[in-house]
Amino acid sequence: MSGNTAYEAIEKYRGELEELSLKIWENPEGPYKEHNACKWTAELLEKHGFHVEIGAGGVPTAIKASFGEGHPVIGFLGEYDALPGLSQEKCTVQKPIEGQVYGHGCGHNLLGVAHVGAVLGLKDEMIERGLKGTIIYYGCPAEEVLTGKSFMARGGAFDGLDTAIAFHPGTMNVVDVGNSLALNSVKFHFVGKTAHAGGDPHNGRSALDAVEITSVGANYLREHVTTDVRIHYVITEGGTAPNIVPDSATVWYYVRAPKREKVEEVYQRLIKVAEGAAHMTETKLEINFLGGCYQTLNNHVLAKVVHEAMNAIPQEPWSAEEIKMAREMNQFDPQLAEAIRKAANLPADAEIFTGVMPIVNEGNAGSTDVGDVAYIAPTIFFSTACYNLGAPGHSWQITSSSGSSIGQKGMIYASKIMAKFGLDMIEKPEILKEAKAEFDEKTGGAPYKCPIPDDIKIPE
Numbered sequence: 001m002s003g004n005t006a007y008e009a010i011e012k013y014r015g016e017l018e019e020l021s022l023k024i025w026e027n028p029e030g031p032y033k034e035h036n037a038c039k040w041t042a043e044l045l046e047k048h049g050f051h052v053e054i055g056a057g058g059v060p061t062a063i064k065a066s067f068g069e070g071h072p073v074i075g076f077l078g079e080y081d082a083l084p085g086l087s088q089e090k091c092t093v094q095k096p097i098e099g100q101v102y103g104h105g106c107g108h109n110l111l112g113v114a115h116v117g118a119v120l121g122l123k124d125e126m127i128e129r130g131l132k133g134t135i136i137y138y139g140c141p142a143e144e145v146l147t148g149k150s151f152m153a154r155g156g157a158f159d160g161l162d163t164a165i166a167f168h169p170g171t172m173n174v175v176d177v178g179n180s181l182a183l184n185s186v187k188f189h190f191v192g193k194t195a196h197a198g199g200d201p202h203n204g205r206s207a208l209d210a211v212e213i214t215s216v217g218a219n220y221l222r223e224h225v226t227t228d229v230r231i232h233y234v235i236t237e238g239g240t241a242p243n244i245v246p247d248s249a250t251v252w253y254y255v256r257a258p259k260r261e262k263v264e265e266v267y268q269r270l271i272k273v274a275e276g277a278a279h280m281t282e283t284k285l286e287i288n289f290l291g292g293c294y295q296t297l298n299n300h301v302l303a304k305v306v307h308e309a310m311n312a313i314p315q316e317p318w319s320a321e322e323i324k325m326a327r328e329m330n331q332f333d334p335q336l337a338e339a340i341r342k343a344a345n346l347p348a349d350a351e352i353f354t355g356v357m358p359i360v361n362e363g364n365a366g367s368t369d370v371g372d373v374a375y376i377a378p379t380i381f382f383s384t385a386c387y388n389l390g391a392p393g394h395s396w397q398i399t400s401s402s403g404s405s406i407g408q409k410g411m412i413y414a415s416k417i418m419a420k421f422g423l424d425m426i427e428k429p430e431i432l433k434e435a436k437a438e439f440d441e442k443t444g445g446a447p448y449k450c451p452i453p454d455d456i457k458i459p460e
């Protein structure tokens with residue numbers, strides 16, 4: 001039966017896959033700094049016969065690893081970056097690992113490796129059954145700052161794809177066809193003039209004032225945008241002591257909206273706010289545009305394919321130990337755990353998700369740079385249960401689960417689902433044709449235009 005060889009192969013490689021995901025978990029790296037994760041992942045793919053290119057699209061920690069030839073060309077979108085402030089031991093209480101800042105609080109150690117498992121399994125079945133097609137593993141850096149794939153796309157890494165699939169660890173087994181938000185990321189850096197804040201403040205021009213006035217302006221701007229727009233910020237630099245007028249201050253903004261065009265429009269208005277703040281405070285403004293991404297454009301035809309695979313592939317039961325771990329962590333957010341139980345119709349004593357959700361049509365207010373690939377080729381996005389039910393997004397509970405066997409089981413299940421997706425794309429060309437028709441209808445045939453201009457440098 002189609003898929004059996006791939007599933008067996010994934011089980012055969014399971015030890016190597018789990019080892020790689022744990023190694024990445026133990027060595028979390030920030031956006032554009034995923035040198036180890038990139039190297040280790042590339043080594044495993046090379047060992048198993050993939051043609052590996054490091055630096056795909058000009059991004060140093062990106063991978064493009066291919067096997068096979070001809071059409072269909074199928075992309076598997078792995079990620080491997082971690083989050084700051086989410087270092088955590090593998091235990092059921094919050095306990096950062098001493099001396100470690102980053103942690104896999106979004107489970108990308110499972111994310112990147114699940115796609116490796118998929119292509120390894122798929123490759124074995126393609127060889128055994130003489131199936132034609134090209135499968136490409138993409139190691140995509142810096143998803144946590146939402147620009148890795150956009151830079152890769154600018155560099156042409158995804159050109160020629162017929163379709164792509166992206167898995168993300170989650171609390172449920174679910175295919176989501178709702179759209180996430182498009183985004184722009186920008187840092188406003190103000191340069192003023194320092195002075196003694198008590199002695200001669202009249203000689204100072206405060207960069208921090210400019211940051212604060214920008215925030216005031218942005219607050220008023222929020223009143224005059226549509227309700228679906230999100231504008232949020234953090235001050236990353238604001239001076240050193242109250243008695244020194246800060247001559248340097250920086251504020252980092254995200255602008256999000258359901259459509260790329262809306263983001264561009266509000267972004268231009270936010271720039272006017274920052275320029276106004278610079279004018280008022282007699283400081284100099286430097287605009288550091290960090291990049292942006294598209295909203296996702298999901299595909300109903302592909303959603304059905306993934307949903308069927310999820311239902312067809314058996315899930316491993318959770319062990320007593322895993323359930324105990326989940327129960328202990330659910331105590332930190334019982335409301336969230338209860339909300340998920342209700343939404344998913346789970347029994348009152350469920351601690352981790354079991355089953356498959358119906359296809360979800362609701363969008364969410366987050367963003368992902370998978371959106372950029374979704375505007376290049378028909379793309380589908382799905383999740384499997386890799387955490388306890390009450391794990392909030394970007395949390396220590398997720399770091400802990402992602403390093404445990406709960407995460408590993410979700411990862412292997414995802415590998416099998418994606419291998420099956422790949423086989424369906426190869427064996428049922430009529431489905432891919434239908435998916436392309438949906439894609440063409442939604443994009444109106446417009447070619448992808450990268451939100452990041454050519455003169456913006458790729459971060460290192």
Ligand SMILES: [Zn+2]
Nearest residue numbers: 106108143168
């Ligand atoms: Zn993530």
